[in-house]
Amino acid sequence: MKIKLTLLAVLLTPALAWAQQVPTGPAPKLEVAPRQVVLSSGTQPGAQTIALRNVGTAPLEIRALRMAPGSEGWQITTPMPAQTLPPGAQLQVRVAFTPDGKRRQSFGGLQIVSNDSTQIDDPHTPEIDYTTGVSLRAGSSWLLSLMVFFPLLGIPFLFMVPRGKEHLTRWVAVAAAAVPMVAAIYLYQHFDPNWGVKNGNSGLQFIEHAVWVRSFNIEFYMGVDGVSVMMVILTALVCLIAVGASWSVPLERSIRGYFTMFLLLETGMMGVFCALDFFLFYVFWEVMLLPMYFLIGIWGGPRKEYAAIKFFLYTLAGSVLMLLALIALYYNSAPTYLVDGTPASHTFDILKMAYANSYANVPPILGMNFARLVWVGLFIGFAIKVPMFPFHTWLPDAHVEAPTAISVILAGVLLKMGTYGMMRINFPILPEATTWASVGVAVFGVINILYGALCAMAQKDLKKLVAYSSVSHMGYCLLGMAAFTGTGMSGAMLQMFNHGTITSMLFMLVGVIYDRAHTRGVDEFGGVAQVMPVYAAFFGLAFMASLGLPGLSGFISEALVFLGAFPVFKVMTILAATGVIITAGYHLWAIQRIQLGPFNPRWESALKGHDMDRREWATLLPLAAIVLVLGFYPTPVLDTIKTGMGDLVNLLAHGQGAASIAGLP
Secondary structure, X not given: OHHHHHHHHHHHHHHHHHHHHOOOOOOXXXXXXXXXXEEOOOOOOEEEEEXXXXXXXXXXXXXXXXXXXXXXXXXXXXXXXXXXXXOOOEEEEEEEEOOOOOOOOEEEEEEEEEOOHHHOOOOOOOOOOEXXXXXXXXXXXXXXXXXXXXHHHHHHHHOXXXXXXXXXXXXXXXXXXXXXXXXXXXXXXXXXXXXXXXHOHHHOEEEEEEEEEHHHOEEEEEEEOOOOHHHHXXXXXXXXXXXXXXXXXXXXXXXXXXXXXXXXXXXXXXXXXXXXXXXXXXXXXXXXXXXXXXXXHHHOOOOHHHHHHHHHHHHHHHHHXXXXXXXXXXXXXXXXXXXXXXXXXXXXXXXXXXXOOOHHHOOOEOOEOXXXXXXXXXXXXXXXXXXXXXXXXXXXXXXXXXXXXXXXXXXXXXHHHHHHHHHHXXXXXXXXXXXHHHHHHHHHHHHHHHHHHHHHHOOOEHHHHHHHHHHHHHHHHHHHHHOOOHHHHHHHHHHHHHHHHHHHHHHHHHXXXXXXXXXXXXXXXXXXXXXXXXXXXXXXXHHHHHHOOOOOHHHHHHHHHHHHHOOOOHHHHHHHHHHHHHHHHHHHHHHHHHHOOOOOHHHHHHHOOOOOOHHHHHHHHXXXXXXXXXXXXXXXXXXXXXXHXXXXXXXXXXXXXXXXXXXXX
């Protein structure tokens, strides 16, 4: 008992000492109303009066009123010198907004510096100035929320479909996925490709920013820039096409449950590419996990349980590392304030973590460099999703057992979440550690390219061949990213988009022939082009684009990766280029065995007279058009991402602590 009491006393002594140090007696207290100024338009001038009142029992010193860095267009129209407010006194400050004629949204902050120690968590240093923030916002947008959450609105309607008319659930899912696609077209048309960090708003557009969980400084913060906009568009496109590919799922296999999981998965994926609060990013990342687990584990092939559990465990392991890194970054971030002006000791804001913090100066943890340790944890979490060797073994099993549409989602979108996470989290938040690890990233990229290509060449299952080709092609993204050049970064992002469209075609083409023959054995076919000429045409186009034939989209992205990486990693770029030869080998080998040669009479009844139907045409034609257009004219994508990629390269070159450059309040 004495031991327990002694231990309790030891534990409570610091807390009691802390409590004794808390200042007692009269104290000032600042009350601000309103704490958030919101003007309805970002293109029209406006103004707002803010009241400052001392509701404390001691004089309140207003030591300074100033606009936070990045508050372009906002100004204090009633500037005043430092003054003291006695208890109960009030002061009015007027802020005005003047649009610049370019931005649809403008964000800023009014900083009120006083001697009110209640505005921060640590009230034990009364000599310092305490800053209260007032959030300033002109213009609003709800487009990204529509894209992220509209699929969820379709879920209740799935269960309103009467029994006996389950086929209508497919059209409900089409409608739920079509709205984000229409919004994505609007997003692309109204996205300003020249808007970057130097223009304000941290280079973001279509911003949605509000406090979510005030007590933990968590914000609902979404927006897009050159790093994320094409991934948002790709997600909307692939999900809509995957709904069309889901027609092959039998109605009797709980089609309502299938599309419920599908639409929840779309929300999770879309949210990952839009989220700019690290905690919100993590929530969307985890939301994606369970639907994919059930889609594989319930509607998959013969070994579906094994594949689903393997996918779940790999992804969960990466999520744990990501969570630990998230907590470490949060508690080592600098004090700031939330969008509504609430003072915050720490932040989950990804942009503030990147531009207003320097994690390279954080003391070591467990005897290891803090920034490098956190970087490795994040990198492994994202590398599992890429997937990068040696964390790739879940992918072939998941692809082989997943339904066709889910394989399309896996390869077309989910793999991109890994490389996107590196670009959004690792690179900007920990640039010094990223520079330290660049050679390793390039090495793993080259290993992915060669190892994936060699494994693909050894496959006899067509779906597994395409799965290993994805491992190989994602290696080009790693190589381009590791070079830290504008060309390499742009090539990596273009490769992410092009691979998403090409591999979606490939998996749907695998599904077309599997639906008819119920086998995927490469050696079991032959002469398919004689009885299915339309299918053979799409098959040849997709495989040629995947192997990097000039004139198709796969070529230009790989070429940009090589151009950007060669000045930095000459030997590794040469080794990676040899992967192109191996890639051409297994693609041509598959075409020869499946499409050419004498027709196998075993498939006469299954394939002859059963060429692609209208639904299959409708799902493949948009992707084929993109592959052809971007092969000759990649400018629509490159122009869209160039400013965002340039800002990321600039941040890597100059390190952290550049809040004024980013336009952060």
